[in-house]
Amino acid sequence: MSTFNVPTREEVSSNNQAIFDNLKSKLGFVPNLYATYAHSENALGNYLALSGAKTSLSAKEKEVVNLAVSQVNNCEYCLAAHTAIGKMNGFNDEQILEIRTGSASFDTKTNALAALAKNITENRGRADESVVNNFFDAGYNKENLVDTIVLVGDKTISNYLHSTTQIPVDFPAAPALETALV
Structure with missing residues (x-):
């Protein structure tokens, strides 16, 4: 398996850079797994929308x-x-x-x-x-x-x-x- 890097803010799209900035302000850092989603133009935003969606579970x-x-x-x-x-x-x-x-x-x-x-x-x-x-x-x-x-x-x-x-x-x-x- 090839080695996957964790992209930095400078290595991702401007859309993902804005998401990184938001994550950093909320969490204090961008978790590596979230950063890895940002290899895709859309995956990080899509995943965060899914994981943060309203649910009947607490x-x-x-x-x-x-x-x-x-x-x-x-x-x-x-x-x-x-x-x-x-x-x-x-x-x-x-x-x-x-x-x-x-x-x-x-x-x-x-x-x-x-x-x-x-x-x-x-x-x-x-x-x-x-x-x-x-x-x-x-x-x-x-x-x-x-x-x-x-x-x-x-x-x-x-x-x-x-x-x-x-x-x-x-x-x-x-x-x-x-x-x-x-």
Whole structure:
């Protein structure tokens, strides 16, 4: 595989430069994965529109999906980023590790969401009926199901981009699941 660079502001289009400036003002930096999208004239803006779109899921619920999907797809970049974001949304280290396994013994509704996100990802969208029924039994509705599927797709895009490009991770590394749960 050829080496992929993380483009600098000067190496991207004027449209992407404006997005870089906005990201830097909001986050304090441009994450490497976002910068990598800017190799395309449109991908960064399109991806940010998708990931920032309105949803019936809360920010905390979105992190449950992001962590479970990124674990199934073994994306070290997204696991690192969403471990940090998960903490910012109120999860502790142990809860984040458990969510990554597709379960959450600390909360029934979170457990159903984590299990569904994992199951959808592992089965390429062919979720097990029992997992979907458990999701509904936990209090979610059809809108939440559709929004969860969209979020699985959103996170899979980033997982695949990192898996293909292998750009450097610029967040603190997420602990390896196997060693952390021992």
